[in-house]
Amino acid sequence: MSAKNKVNILMVDDEPGKLLSYEVMLGDLGENLIKANSGREALELLLKNDVAVVLTDVSMPRMNGFELADIIRQHPRFQQTPILFISAVLLTDLDRLKAYQAGAVDYISVPIVPALLRAKISVFVELHRRAQQLEALNAELRRLSNSLIVTQDEERRRIARELHDSLGQELAAAKMAVDGTLLHDHLTDSMSKLAIAEASYGPDHPAVALYLNNLVLLLMATNRVAEAEPLMQRALAISEASNGPHHPNVATRLNNLAELFHATNRLAEAEPLIRRALAITEASYGPDHPMFASGLNNLAGLLSATNRLAEAERLMRRALEIDEASYASNHPRLAVRLYNLAGFLYDGKRFAEAEPLYRRALAIDEVSYGPDHPNVANDLWNLAELLFVTNRLVEAEPLYRRALAIDEASHGPDHADTLARKRGLLVLAELNNSTREPKSLITPGRVGRNQPCPCGSGKKYKRCHGSPASQASYRHRRRQG
Numbered sequence: 001m002s003a004k005n006k007v008n009i010l011m012v013d014d015e016p017g018k019l020l021s022y023e024v025m026l027g028d029l030g031e032n033l034i035k036a037n038s039g040r041e042a043l044e045l046l047l048k049n050d051v052a053v054v055l056t057d058v059s060m061p062r063m064n065g066f067e068l069a070d071i072i073r074q075h076p077r078f079q080q081t082p083i084l085f086i087s088a089v090l091l092t093d094l095d096r097l098k099a100y101q102a103g104a105v106d107y108i109s110v111p112i113v114p115a116l117l118r119a120k121i122s123v124f125v126e127l128h129r130r131a132q133q134l135e136a137l138n139a140e141l142r143r144l145s146n147s148l149i150v151t152q153d154e155e156r157r158r159i160a161r162e163l164h165d166s167l168g169q170e171l172a173a174a175k176m177a178v179d180g181t182l183l184h185d186h187l188t189d190s191m192s193k194l195a196i197a198e199a200s201y202g203p204d205h206p207a208v209a210l211y212l213n214n215l216v217l218l219l220m221a222t223n224r225v226a227e228a229e230p231l232m233q234r235a236l237a238i239s240e241a242s243n244g245p246h247h248p249n250v251a252t253r254l255n256n257l258a259e260l261f262h263a264t265n266r267l268a269e270a271e272p273l274i275r276r277a278l279a280i281t282e283a284s285y286g287p288d289h290p291m292f293a294s295g296l297n298n299l300a301g302l303l304s305a306t307n308r309l310a311e312a313e314r315l316m317r318r319a320l321e322i323d324e325a326s327y328a329s330n331h332p333r334l335a336v337r338l339y340n341l342a343g344f345l346y347d348g349k350r351f352a353e354a355e356p357l358y359r360r361a362l363a364i365d366e367v368s369y370g371p372d373h374p375n376v377a378n379d380l381w382n383l384a385e386l387l388f389v390t391n392r393l394v395e396a397e398p399l400y401r402r403a404l405a406i407d408e409a410s411h412g413p414d415h416a417d418t419l420a421r422k423r424g425l426l427v428l429a430e431l432n433n434s435t436r437e438p439k440s441l442i443t444p445g446r447v448g449r450n451q452p453c454p455c456g457s458g459k460k461y462k463r464c465h466g467s468p469a470s471q472a473s474y475r476h477r478r479r480q481g
Contacts, residue, residue, distance in 0.1 A: 005129075006030065006031050006032045007031050007032065007050075007052040007125055007128050007129055007132075008031070008032045008034055008049050008050060008051045008052060009026060009029075009031050009032065009033050009034065009051070009052060009053055009055065009121060009125065010034045010036060010042060010045060010046065010049070010051045010053070010054045010055065011023070011026075011033060011034065011035050011036070011055045011056075012036045012037075012038075012039065012041075012042040012054065012055065012056035012057060012060070012065075012068065013037070013056070013057040013060070013086075014037055014038060014057065014060045014061060015057075016037065018057065019035045019037070021112075022055060022117075023035070025112065025114040025117050025118060026117070026118060026121060028118065029118060029121065029122055029125065031052070031125055034049060034051070038060065038061075038062065038063065039056075039060060039062065039063030039064070039065075039067065039068040039071075040062070040063060042054070042056070042068060043068070043071060043072070046072065046075075046078060046081075051078075051081060052081075052082075052124060052125050052127075052128035052129070053081070053082045053083075053084065053121060053124040053125065053128070054069075054072065054081060054082070054083045054084070055084050055086065055121065056068055056069070056083065056084070056085060056086065057085075057086050057087075058085050058086065058087045059087070065085050069083050069085075082106075082124045082127075084106050084107065084108060084120065084121070084124075085106075085107040085108070086107070086108050086109075086110065086112065087107060087108075087109055087110065106120060108120070137200075137207070138207075141207055141210055144210075144214070145210060186218055187215070187218045187219070187222065190211065190214050190215045190218050191215060193211050193214075194208070194211040194212060194215055197211045204238055204241065204242070205238070205242070206238065206239065206242040206243065206249070208235075208238060209234075209235040209236075209238035209239045209242070209249070209253070210235075212231050212232070212234055212235035212238070213232070213235045213252070213253065213256060215228075215231060216228045216231050216232045216235065216256060216260070217256070219231070220259070220260060220263065225260060225263060225264055228260055229257075229260055232253070232256055232257045232260055233257065235253050235256075236250070236253040236254065236257055239252075239253050246280050246283060246284075247280070247284075248280065248281065248284045248285075248291075250277075250280060251276075251277040251278075251280040251281050251284070251295070252277075254273045254274070254276055254277035254280070255273070255274065255277045255295070255298060257273055258270040258271075258273035258274045258277070258298070258302075259298075261273070262301075262302060262305070267302060267305060267306055270302055271299075271302055271306075274295070274298050274299050274302055275299065277295060277298075278292070278295040278296065278298075278299055281294075281295045282295075288322055288325065288326075289322070289326070290322060290323055290326045290327070290333070292322065293318075293319040293320075293322035293323050293326075293337070294319070296315045296316070296318055296319040296322075297315070297316065297319045297337070297340060299315055300312040300313075300315035300316045300319070300340075300344075301340075303315070304344060304347075309344075309348065312344065313341075313344060316337070316340060316341045316344060317341065319337055320334075320337040320338065320341060323337050330363075330364050330367045330368060331364070331368075332364065332365065332368045332369075334361075334364055335360075335361040335364040335365050335368070335379075338357045338358075338360050338361040338364070339357075339358070339361045339379075339382075341357055342354040342355075342357035342358045342361065342382075343382075345357070346386060351386055351389065351390050354386060355383070355386055358379070358382060358383045358386060359383065361379055362376065362379040362380065362383060365379050372406050372409060372410070373406070373410075374406065374407065374410050374411070374417070376406060377402075377403040377404075377406035377407050377410070377417075377421075378403070380399045380400075380402055380403040380406070381399070381400065381403040381421070381424075383399055384396040384397075384399035384400045384403065387399070400421070400424065400425050401425065403421055404418065404421040404422065404425060407421050
């Protein structure tokens with residue numbers, strides 16, 4: 001057994017000869033044997049070491065075994081540490097009762113049978129080792145959960161921005177194709193971890209619910225919604241049974257199930273789940289917590305999808321107020337809230353109200369990520385589209401070009417983002433009747449309406465990107481997600 005996997009066994013006796021005999025008897029276990037010659041020394045060693053089990057003599061001077069056990073049990077760290085008493089005299093029932101009241105889990109009479117001592121000690125050693133493994137697994141689960149929350153937040157933000165882009169749906173589809181192999185690997189790994197958790201803890205353990213939740217998110221990312229739904233229902237049932245119906249974990253499961261329903265256009269089924277999750281979050285964290293703001297934003301998205309725009313706007317503005325009170329003025333989360341509200345206002349053709357929100361979100365992202373980050377490119381492009389639809393083409397063009405430059409530097413000239421920006425700028429040049437030929441973006445010379453479209457579709461330009469319908473499609477689309 002490696003030193004890393006060994007556990008500590010504390011042996012306490014005032015007679016060195018007895019300690020030596022215990023060491024001989026327990027040596028075959030292969031664990032770390034720590035010796036203490038008194039109760040005081042035992043307490044000092046306990047504070048310095050993680051001990052699996054304490055083996056102590058009852059009859060010792062100054063501090064006997066009962067007194068030692070009583071002190072050990074008073075310390076919160078050692079309340080669950082098993083203590084075995086060894087007695088050289090015959091214990092009465094009253095002595096046994098006193099031992100158990102002091103915190104002993106077992107006692108052994110002299111003469112000691114070595115095999116019996118090893119068997120009893122090995123049970124507690126194995127229990128301790130499993131407790132350590134469980135704690136390590138729980139720590140890993142917490143790390144994975146926190147990592148997943150951060151990843152989800154960033155991914156949702158990225159998807160929201162891309163879908164808000166005039167070519168966002170095209171970009172999202174291209175990126176999902178590129179990332180398909182990586183998603184498949186994550187999916188296989190998640191299924192394997194779920195099987196291990198079920199075998200280790202049983203099918204109804206809270207840890208299983210977490211792994212189910214992670215697997216569902218990956219299935220949804222690969223459009224396997226039909227497989228995801230029963231797993232999400234099972235995760236919700238486990239969390240409700242384990243944590244109670246009003247626990248924050250239940251709110252997380254409800255929101256994920258609602259998202260699944262939303263993705264399959266089952267909005268009537270999604271709404272009560274989101275409202276229940278919101279009530280749990282408010283009761284758990286309070287009405288001014290950022291978690292509650294996220295819940296408000298989720299409900300606002302559903303209300304907007306069902307054309308209840310006044311209520312949706314009220315919730316979005318309330319979510320923004322909460323986050324403004326909770327975070328610094330340049331926090332990236334505020335940019336997300338501003339962006340969502342601006343997109344909502346844009347969809348309602350309230351361009352004058354949307355513009356300052358877009359500009360503020362852009363300023364925050366430039367401070368948070370730097371002026372050349374892809375998020376900034378998305379902000380620039382969306383603001384340019386607003387300027388475009390309000391006939392401010394001269395103001396829009398430099399923003400379009402700066403967004404293109406960022407994407408070329410970040411992703412390369414042949415990336416889906418970059419190509420989409422180029423095609424959009426081509427349309428702008430045509431509509432703006434620009435005197436500058438965008439040769440580096442398209443092809444040498446102006447594209448004739450009967451010539452092949454530069455996008456490579458094989459169609460004539462007037463039937464492709466030069467058509468009025470195509471030009472309109474490059475304007476702002478309704479934000480989804």
